[in-house]
Amino acid sequence: MWTKENIPDQTGKIAIVTGANTGIGYQTALALYQAGAHVIIASRSLENASEALNNMEATSGKGSLEKGLLNLASLKDIQKFADNFIKKHKKLDILINNAGVMTPPAAKTNDGFELQFGVNFLGHFALTAHLYSLLKQAPDARVVTLSSGAYKSAQQIDFDNLRSEKSYDAFREYAISKLADMQFTLELQRRVIQNGDRILSLAAHPGVTETSLSRHMPEEDFKAALKQFGELMPAWQGALSPLFAATSPLAKAGGYYGPDEENELRGFPGPAIINEIANDKEAANKLWQFAENATGINFFKTK
Ligand SMILES: NC(=O)c1ccc[n+]([C@@H]2O[C@H](COP(=O)([O-])OP(=O)(O)OC[C@H]3O[C@@H](n4cnc5c(N)ncnc54)[C@H](OP(=O)(O)O)[C@@H]3O)[C@@H](O)[C@H]2O)c1
Structure with missing residues (x-):
């Protein structure tokens, strides 16, 4: 059983955790800080980030x-x-693409993409690209992207509906965003290797964990989900799979980790x-091209 106690000493490492002000991101950032890392709590609210930072600091971690x-x-x-990050730091050891939104009412990003696709995948694609040159400066950098068991409900990515041009189905779009996260993780690993770089790209999911992710779910849907999936794990336990991917010497390039019991719903990494x-390489390549066009980023040519 792999737990927080198995995290190797992280002293000297620099880690970014997106959405670290709450839920799985908070617990992931806390564990990395306690293991000695310098952790950047990336949040869309500086007030929430400050509160999280103070709460973490109160545990007197090593980092x-x-x-x-x-x-x-x-x-x-x-x-x-x-x-801002590049101005302050010379390398990045760990990037955890954790932030996410699930089944919100129909909405779009500032750039016009369906919100879940835009935040859960496209935003993290852009972030990883912008930080790639600093990941290359760390001796054994890792990028961990949070997916979800829900990705298996998606059959394919409809490239003609990523701005909700045709219709919006909240759960379908969530599943698509998490499939995109999987294809991105695997395609990134293939391209890193082609590029001759040493970075590991991995995906992780937290099974069913109690967080505020269900905030947009109607009460009756949440109750039905609880009935279907059973007891939710505490957030510290949900964070173990991303932590395993980010720190364990046993985690492999292009690996995907989640709880090991009850069809990946609960357990330990x-x-x-x-x-x-x-695993579809052609589909992943198409997604990559789409993402580069949509963001205007040439991934391996960013500064
Ligand atoms: N909980 C589960 O059972 C479960 C299962 C499968 C996968 N996951 C995945 O695990 C990850 C973490 O989710 P969680 O369960 O910890 O949910 P959570 O408690 O709702 O946390 C989500 C985090 O993402 C942030 N976020 C949302 N939209 C953002 C945006 N536009 N820009 C920056 N940050 C944004 C949230 O910020 P605010 O606090 O400001 O909203 C929050 O910090 C997600 O990728 C989720 O899909 C969770």
Whole structure:
């Protein structure tokens, strides 16, 4: 059983956790800080980031903390966050693409993309691209992207509906955003290797964990989900799979990790299932091209 106690000493490492003000992101950032890392609490609210930072500091971890303003629903704000980070730091050891939104009422990012696709995938694609040159400066950098068991409900990405041109189905779009996170993780690993770089790209999911992710779910849907999926894990336990991916020497390039029991719903970190659609290289390549066009970023040519 892999727990927080198995995290190797992180002294000297620099980590960014997106959406670290609450839920799984908070617990992930806290554990990295306690293990000695310098952790950037990236949040779309500096007030919430400050509160999280104070609460983490109160545990007297071995590491250090910093906060950063990051709104993943705006490509301009993502660039600003990355520029500030690059001004201050010379390398990045761990990037945890954790922030997420699930089944909100129909909405779009500042750049006109369906909100879940825009925040959960496209924003993290842009962030990773902007920070790639600093990831290359760390000896064994890792990028961990949070997916979800829900990705398996998505059959394909409808490229003609990523700005909700045709219709909006809250759960379908969530599943698509999480499939995109899987395809991105695997495609990034292939391209890193092609590029001759040493960065690990991994995905993780937290099974069913009690956080504020269900904030947009109607009460009756939440109750029905609880009936279907059973007891929710506490957030510290949900954070273990991303922590395993980010720190364990056992985690492998292009690996996907999640809870190891009850169809990946609960338990402790273990390998999770990567299905054929997630592994589809042609589809991932198409997604990559789309993302580069949509963000105006040439991934491997950013500064
Ligand atoms: N909980 C589960 O059972 C479960 C299952 C599968 C996958 N996941 C994944 O785990 C990750 C963490 O979710 P969680 O369960 O910890 O949910 P959560 O408690 O709702 O936390 C989500 C975090 O994402 C942030 N966020 C949302 N929109 C953002 C934006 N536009 N810009 C920047 N940050 C934004 C939130 O900020 P605010 O606090 O300001 O809203 C919050 O910090 C997500 O990727 C989620 O899809 C969770």
